Amino acid sequence: MDAADMGQDLSSVLIPEEDLQTKIKELAGKIDADYAGKDLLIVGVLKGAVMVMADLARALHVPVHMDWMAVSSYGAGTKSSGVVRVLKDLDTDIAGRHVLVVEDIIDSGLTLSWLMNNLKSRNPASVEICTLLRKPDAVKVPIDVRYVGFDIPNEFVIGFGLDYDERYRNLPFIGTLAPHVYGGE
Ligand SMILES: O=P(O)(O)OC[C@H]1O[C@H](OP(=O)(O)OP(=O)(O)O)[C@H](O)[C@@H]1O
Ligand SMILES: Nc1nc2[nH]cnc2c(=O)[nH]1
Numbered sequence: 041m042d043a044a045d046m047g048q049d050l051s052s053v054l055i056p057e058e059d060l061q062t063k064i065k066e067l068a069g070k071i072d073a074d075y076a077g078k079d080l081l082i083v084g085v086l087k088g089a090v091m092v093m094a095d096l097a098r099a100l101h102v103p104v105h106m107d108w109m110a111v112s113s114y115g116a117g118t119k120s121s122g123v124v125r126v127l128k129d130l131d132t133d134i135a136g137r138h139v140l141v142v143e144d145i146i147d148s149g150l151t152l153s154w155l156m157n158n159l160k161s162r163n164p165a166s167v168e169i170c171t172l173l174r175k176p177d178a179v180k181v182p183i184d185v186r187y188v189g190f191d192i193p194n195e196f197v198i199g200f201g202l203d204y205d206e207r208y209r210n211l212p213f214i215g216t217l218a219p220h221v222y223g224g225e
């Protein structure tokens with residue numbers, strides 16, 4: 041599916057595919073430098089982080105282990121419920137490990153704030169965050185983020201892993217959804 045196929049659902053392309061790929065390679069370069077000589081576990085937060093995790097992992101040169109957690113706080117809406125549900129836990133014991141959490145977006149920050157507390161209680165050697173997108177104007181809880189791709193405006197975005205009611209995750213770019221799709225103005 042491309043922008044043309046989306047017809048009237050898409051309001052605009054916010055970040056084109058090429059810019060996403062360039063940025064992910066840049067982030068991978070920083071991570072490679074910071075974790076040289078270390079044993080790194082990258083943890084993707086399902087489902088949104090699937091695309092960034094897959095592309096980031098392939099752009100990294102340091103050896104990595106990969107694991108996944110599935111958490112959800114948005115359900116079918118465009119607002120965080122604030123209640124984080126763990127749908128799948130890690131398979132890995134992270135005690136003593138260097139962990140890098142990979143996310144698609146920090147919006148209110150509620151998901152990652154909860155997740156970081158949860159992961160820190162398991163005594164990793166270190167735990168840091170890499171997020172492709174962040175909405176500075178929407179953050180409700182301060183989060184210490186080591187790697188950020190793009191700071192974006194406070195609009196509901198879709199594509200590159202991000203869904204609206206489970207649709208649009210497969211778009212190769214980040215777009216904004218036309219308000220009529222989710223009942224806005
Ligand atoms: O900073 P926050 O306001 O907490 O929002 C960010 C979270 O919301 C989305 O996940 P969602 O709960 O929609 O699940 P999904 O990844 O399966 O789509 C996104 O992937 C982040 O995990
Ligand atoms: N699809 C999507 N999911 C989100 N979860 C938190 N913020 C967003 C957003 O802007 N878009």
Ligand SMILES: [Mg+2]
Nearest residue numbers: 085086087088
């Ligand atoms: Mg998510």
